Amino acid sequence: MKKYILLPLIGLVIACCSTKTSKTMANNSKKTKIESPCPEEGICSFEILQNKSMNVKTDGIDKVYYELEENPDKVVFLYKYQKKIADKTLQDAGYSEEIVFEMDKNYTDFSFSDKGIQSTKMLFGVFCYCKGKAGYYRVTKGNLVKKGSELQIDLPPIVDNQLITHIKINL
Numbered sequence: 001m002k003k004y005i006l007l008p009l010i011g012l013v014i015a016c017c018s019t020k021t022s023k024t025m026a027n028n029s030k031k032t033k034i035e036s037p038c039p040e041e042g043i044c045s046f047e048i049l050q051n052k053s054m055n056v057k058t059d060g061i062d063k064v065y066y067e068l069e070e071n072p073d074k075v076v077f078l079y080k081y082q083k084k085i086a087d088k089t090l091q092d093a094g095y096s097e098e099i100v101f102e103m104d105k106n107y108t109d110f111s112f113s114d115k116g117i118q119s120t121k122m123l124f125g126v127f128c129y130c131k132g133k134a135g136y137y138r139v140t141k142g143n144l145v146k147k148g149s150e151l152q153i154d155l156p157p158i159v160d161n162q163l164i165t166h167i168k169i170n171l
Contacts, residue, residue, distance in 0.1 A: 092129035
């Protein structure tokens with residue numbers, strides 16, 4: 001009887017101790033791979049959301065946010081970093097950053113710099129218990145380049161202690 005309890009417990013411990021720091025997402029039977037290193041103590045992910053567009057809005061206190069909407073002519077790219085929480089009992093211990101932008105569905109190679117990057121509706125988000133820092137920010141400087149199967153994003157510092165400034169993804 002002890003064997004039946006011990007074996008699943010060992011399997012669970014092994015699964016929980018995985019050192020994987022990034023994950024890839026399927027995209028129409030193709031795999032994407034994050035080539036740039038993920039910041040320590042975190043998990044990075046990348047998704048391509050087909051048939052979606054971003055509706056960028058401003059709330060009552062002039063904070064930017066977006067909502068995803070169905071749109072057969074658009075595609076949304078979403079990169080996320082999420083810090084692993086050591087103590088799950090602390091409700092406000094989380095920290096994450098996000099880069100999101102949209103393109104026409106039939107995109108090919110492209111290159112956007114500085115103010116031109118806003119044509120993609122690119123936003124940088126940071127989420128933490130940090131007053132005045134949390135929320136989405138419009139990206140008005142930086143570089144966004146897709147050449148062949150490689151996507152590269154370079155951002156200047158947008159908030160203090162920003163972790164994500166360079167992303168390289170193999171689509």
